[in-house]
Amino acid sequence: MSDQKGKHIAIYGKGGIGKSTTTSNISAALATDGYRVIQIGCDPKSDSTNVLRGNEYLPTVLDTMRDGSKVHLDDISRVGFGGVLCIESGGPVPGVGCAGRGINAAVSLLQELKLFDEFKPDYVLYDVLGDVVCGGFAVPIRDGITDRAYVVSSSDFMAIYAANNLFKAISKYAPSGGAKLGGIIANGLSAGYSQSIIDDFAKKTGTSVAGYVPRSLTVSQSELYGKTVIEASPESEHAELYRKLAKTIAENEDLVVPSPIGAQDLRSWARDWGDKIFKLEQGVLEGNREGI
Ligand code: ADP
Numbered sequence: 001m002s003d004q005k006g007k008h009i010a011i012y013g014k015g016g017i018g019k020s021t022t023t024s025n026i027s028a029a030l031a032t033d034g035y036r037v038i039q040i041g042c043d044p045k046s047d048s049t050n051v052l053r054g055n056e057y058l059p060t061v062l063d064t065m066r067d068g069s070k071v072h073l074d075d076i077s078r079v080g081f082g083g084v085l086c087i088e089s090g091g092p093v094p095g096v097g098c099a100g101r102g103i104n105a106a107v108s109l110l111q112e113l114k115l116f117d118e119f120k121p122d123y124v125l126y127d128v129l130g131d132v133v134c135g136g137f138a139v140p141i142r143d144g145i146t147d148r149a150y151v152v153s154s155s156d157f158m159a160i161y162a163a164n165n166l167f168k169a170i171s172k173y174a175p176s177g178g179a180k181l182g183g184i185i186a187n188g189l190s191a192g193y194s195q196s197i198i199d200d201f202a203k204k205t206g207t208s209v210a211g212y213v214p215r216s217l218t219v220s221q222s223e224l225y226g227k228t229v230i231e232a233s234p235e236s237e238h239a240e241l242y243r244k245l246a247k248t249i250a251e252n253e254d255l256v257v258p259s260p261i262g263a264q265d266l267r268s269w270a271r272d273w274g275d276k277i278f279k280l281e282q283g284v285l286e287g288n289r290e291g292i
């Protein structure tokens with residue numbers, strides 16, 4: 001780790017799994033607790049901080065750099081809800097270049113602009129698209145930008161597959177100073193068995209679950225208002241869940257090197273769960289029929 005100020009935390013997960021929603025709510029919860037927070041979107045989608053800034057337009061770091069003129073911090077950042085400083089790294093021109101190099105260029109520029117020295121953040125959250133099939137997405141955990149990563153996952157196989165890929169990247173780079181894993185954030189769980197699947201995956205990989213965030217209308221509604229749940233519905237059950245999750249992540253120093261599951265084992269593990277769920281469904285249906 002460099003001499004950067006504050007705790008630098010990367011949040012990974014497959015596209016659409018809820019990284020930006022979760023990260024923004026964690027940032028908002030930490031900010032309302034009085035901490036100085038920066039959220040950096042490291043996803044070519046560039047919508048990481050939307051709900052912290054009411055969906056206002058924010059030029060990305062890479063787009064601004066591409067213009068060729070000298071970049072000022074004001075050009076590429078906005079102060080969002082609770083004082084969270086919002087930045088979007090942006091991505092390469094579609095179809096050209098590597099998103100990871102973009103993240104690296106963006107972070108280098110922020111260091112050049114002395115952002116971390118001057119803003120003096122307590123927490124910097126990196127919201128990273130993390131299918132980690134391409135080395136580029138490993139940049140934040142590989143190049144000393146962060147020393148800890150969390151992964152957002154549902155119980156769906158593709159989300160778990162992406163989480164397992166992140167575990168592979170962490171176990172590869174951790175011995176040479178890369179980041180370790182803080183835990184799994186279980187998001188969007190609905191069915192009863194979903195939690196068991198995530199718990200079992202955590203157990204098998206030597207990791208733990210930092211928090212469970214069920215699917216909720218409050219989250220969807222807040223997004224439609226262009227706000228975090230913390231801002232739109234501070235008294236709701238989900239706001240409380242996000243505050244608890246933020247506290248856990250802020251305080252956790254129990255970082256591990258995960259043991260990823262091999263490709264074949266992951267497939268047979270998934271098949272076993274498929275069988276279990278099938279039996280469970282049958283049981284429920286038969287039970288219902290008997291009850292009629
Ligand atoms: P990502 O950043 O991983 O691509 P987003 O955070 O943009 O994913 O979430 C994708 C969609 O899922 C959004 O419309 C978001 O509101 C919704 N979503 C995420 N988490 C939840 C949840 N716990 N309950 C309901 N909707 C959710």
Ligand code: MG
Binds near residue numbers: 019020021043047127
């Ligand atoms: Mg996102």
